[in-house]
Amino acid sequence: MAAKKAEQALVEQWRDILALHARTQCELDRELHAHGLCASDFEVLDLLAGGAPADGSCAYRVQEISDRVHLSQSALSRLIGRLEKDGLVERAMCPDDRRGVRVTLTAKGRALHGAVRPVQRAVLARMLEDAG
Numbered sequence: 001m002a003a004k005k006a007e008q009a010l011v012e013q014w015r016d017i018l019a020l021h022a023r024t025q026c027e028l029d030r031e032l033h034a035h036g037l038c039a040s041d042f043e044v045l046d047l048l049a050g051g052a053p054a055d056g057s058c059a060y061r062v063q064e065i066s067d068r069v070h071l072s073q074s075a076l077s078r079l080i081g082r083l084e085k086d087g088l089v090e091r092a093m094c095p096d097d098r099r100g101v102r103v104t105l106t107a108k109g110r111a112l113h114g115a116v117r118p119v120q121r122a123v124l125a126r127m128l129e130d131a132g
Contacts, residue, residue: 024127059102
């Protein structure tokens with residue numbers, strides 16, 4: 001009986017985490033929509049603005065972004081295409097591996113990220129503080 005209660009508590013804890021994630025994601029989407037972004041768009045901009053990847057370059061390979069933002073390769077490719085169309089990022093072939101594509105922020109993307117970052121951080125603070 002105790003094992004069953006412990007198992008149920010574990011399942012409830014997991015469901016609470018999922019619910020917090022879903023609420024936070026919805027709130028981020030709602031707040032960022034006013035700036036023409038969704039939460040996934042911002043995550044990519046935030047990653048690109050956050051500094052150099054492990055190899056010290058100023059751009060991230062698409063695979064590196066995919067690993068960090070938890071999107072499928074095809075979903076990320078569409079997202080990057082939208083950001084590129086909006087002038088927020090640029091794609092270029094990797095100089096050391098012609099099969100790879102690198103993504104960098106444009107000046108417009110960096111400016112938008114700077115303007116929207118406080119909004120995203122405020123939502124995270126509010127949602128995660130309420131959960132604690």
